[in-house]
Amino acid sequence: MAKEYKLEVQKRESSRKSDLKKYRKEGMIPGVYYSYDSKESIGFLVSQSEINNAIKSEANIFAINVGGNNRNVLFKSVQYHPVSEEIIHMDLYGVNMKKRVTVKVGIELTGDSVGIKEQGGVLNQTAQEIEVTCLPSAIPNVIEVDITDLSVGDTLSANEIKLDESLELYSAADMLIVSVTLPTKEVEASSEEAEADAEGEGASEGASQDSSENKEAESGSEA
Template identity: 55%
Template sequence: MAKQYKLTVEKRSETGKLGLKNLRNNKKIPGVYYSYDSTNILFEIDEQEIKNAIQSQANIFTVAVGGKEQNVIFKSVQYHPVTEKIIHIDLYGVDMNKAISIRIPIIFTGNAIGVQTQGGVLNTSLNEIEISCLPSDIPDNIEVDITNLELGGNIQAGEIELGDKFELVTSSDLAVVSVTHAAIEQEPQESDEIEGEEVESEDASGQSSESEAPNEQSESDNKDSD
């Protein structure tokens, strides 16, 4: 059963850069509520309220929007790139009787045999997968047991056991985790380079001695002629 948390929000009229700046200076976070069956609504929420909601680790939130309570999920949360403060939030209204698509974090359990006894390296390709389910069935995470994962093997999204309540949205042939051979660092072959330099030096020396030989022979011929 998905965790639920009640949020207190207020409709807002402030728009534009100056208006949003004033909101944030008063420790308010601007947001947009996207309804699945009616008009979108601009709202504001206390900074501490949204922090508490995130820390609650709830999946479904209840808010009073447009005069009636609605069940919503976080569609997106935007953070300031420097201060990492929350600067905007989008809420998406859900029908508790209709399935929605949502990304769920993956937790890997066990120690892969390919790493423990075969000298491989564990590579994680996906940290979350997208599934479809009823809002009330949204799980906190999905566990993937990697104990029997051998060197050279992988686990694809389609191989994860989800249960009857969930349908996989992520492509089934995407690799989630794998065990590969450890990279082997090749040291530079200094000895070969040195030998090569010596050979080149010897060749140069040989050419030099051969070029001097005719001169010596020429001098000998001159002496004989004298």
């Protein structure tokens, strides 16, 4: 079940650069609310401390009152300052609680991989999140992926993740999530051993051939 947080915002009257700069100096972050049907957009302000509290809440849906109406929203995009990394602007997207939305959800790996615990393998996680579609009320905080049965050489793709029945995979089915491989040095050592074995076999075959040819030559001279 999605967690909801009441985000305290106030309507913003100006979009001039000078005013936006002033708002930020006062600890207020400018943003824009977009209705889910794209028919309405409203500028708003929210305090930095309120945003910090919202992030700490780990909520998926945010309830706001802007333009005199209560609305349910999702974070659509967040812009950060390139140096301080503080939030300088954000867009909120209104949602209809009865219509499915597409969202990105973080992946949390669980269990101890057999390949790591018993076979000396290394875990490679290539995707930190996947996209799913669901009703807003069903948005999960994370999607757990059990890696217990993964051995060295095994991979796990997006379509192999066991999703709750309320969720539908939106990411590419073959998107690689995680794999278990041998450490790089071991792989190199195995390759070198294989090459050495191949060279040894070649030398052995060459020696046998030379020996046969010598015997034939000796037989010929005796005759």
